Amino acid sequence: MGTHALFKRYEGNPIITAEDVSCEAHTVFNPAAAKFENKVILVLRVEEQRGFSYLIRAFSEDGINNWKIDDKPFMIHEPQMGEQFWGLEDPRITYMEEFDQYYLTYVSFAPGGPQLSLVTTRDFERICRHGNLFYPDNKDGAFYPKRFNGRWALIHRPYARGRAEIWLSFTPDLKHYGDHTCIIPVREGWWDCTRVGMGPPPIETPEGWLLIYHGVRTTASGSLYRVGLALFDLDDPTKLICRTNRWVLAPETPYELIGDVPGVCFPCGAICDENTREIMLYYGGADTSTCVAFSTIDDILDFIKEDQKIGRTFYSL
Template identity: 50%
Template sequence: MNSSREKLAATLFKRYEHNPILTADIWPYPINSVFNPAAVKINGQVLLLNRVEELCGFSHLTCARSNDGLTGWVIDKKPTMKADQSNKEEKWGLEDPRAVWLEEQKQYAITYVSFSEGGPVVSLAITKNFHTFARLGGLLPPEDKDACLFPRRFNGRFALIHRPIVRGEAHIWLSLSPDLKHWGDHRVLLRTRHAYWDASRVGLACQPIELPEGWLMLYHGVRTTTSSQLYRIGVALLDLEEPWHVLRRSEEWVLGPKERYERIGDVNDVTFVSGAVVMEEKNQLYAYYGAADDKVAVAMADMDLLREYIMACPEVTE
């Protein structure tokens, strides 16, 4: 037990006082819910690419833009990216995007879940402007979710964090590719931990964030209780040049269901971070999350305290 580290973990992320920031009742067309957004900076604005659940139960993706990342959201008047019915893997919709800027390609890479009777598949799309998209299709076989690319190559290869289900187990994996088409060197990156808050399932939260100490990886952990599944957020630190090596991992969660908008919704007790941006002028990380699977909220963490916390977390020796 480390009481000072635990105290820091409990106060690291501060919820925006006017949460939730996006809800179905402000949407420009009829929907059931909005949640689990990707987040990037573009043209001086914060852009959220949100998962939007339609009244039939299928999902698509729609952009919302804000000058400060908190207020004044301008939402696309119609779906930004809908399922392409010529792609069988997208038959039942698009879910849970993550996005990252690929400096080499000068484009954004969007990884999202394509859903059909074949199971969830991680798919990839490329865009420069979030108006037009080039879809590159599925990357790996189902069942797979919670994926994002790193913003640069490692020894000439792209790296993908993702979460396949293998023998009913849900661990975080990392795979490598020379061309974004052919994937190999698959390895488990982060496992569930028996009896911990992340005992049942783990998955990537937002895109990896580069720090001087390594890659900051926020991840969600699930613990199954008698009444629900609790989705909370933890952190890990990956090696800067060999991100398949985990350097540190939090024992505590740093964000979990607490407020009413996180406790009650379409799926109770969920804080599901899926996008983040670094606000350099404030030295803060804005972490955007789906709250109870039917609204979008944001929590902020001071970057210096975030680095202090992750460096106080136990080293991983496995």
């Protein structure tokens, strides 16, 4: 299987653009995704012409076509709330079965820098704000849907030790965090050497927790945002089983190469069908539009195994 055959782009991409939004919208991208009342809901980042972003909801029966987009924002920046002074960006949604609630993490921008914030909801109508979870600079946050030895686990991307890498922190009460561990570092010289960040929330598979992440490499003509995979132990989310050597999705089409930020595939949401094991991966193209690509859990796990063999062969030369 070729590196770009793993995820098949929807031929109708982009599925949502600024022209589809009745509110003020310059770009619409980086969507969180969840199943809700037998529909797919996307919570999309919309940037308006002041440069601030807000979040808006969109619903679809099949998660691909006929999107019903709200005519008003779901969440907006509120200057009186210090952490949201300059807007809200890049949400992720985790369904917490224990609480029968959806945990929506997002980046809130303030003069002190980007911070990771949280709201919870049962119906995507009423929300409970929990404020920011960590100090700035921090982005790309997503909760695991289950506890580990009685504690919840949060993936996030602080700027620490001079690097932007993927960390994991544990919390007994969703308020106090500790045991901070870097689980996916940058790799010098590789396609993900500049920075890395979490994509959708972790996906449970028979062979481990699947993490889909973005990796960045700065080139002479700008940054390239590509997508990679990592697999972690089901019982210990700090234990890396394997990480792909190759990227699995990279900017190649006009809607990924041309836009406000050229050369970007930035996933934030995924829906996995329990019966077919198909994954719909939702991502932003060039920080401008919303796209979707398809794969299956089985194909992804096979790819990871194949990639590890190729990597070992390469390094044995």
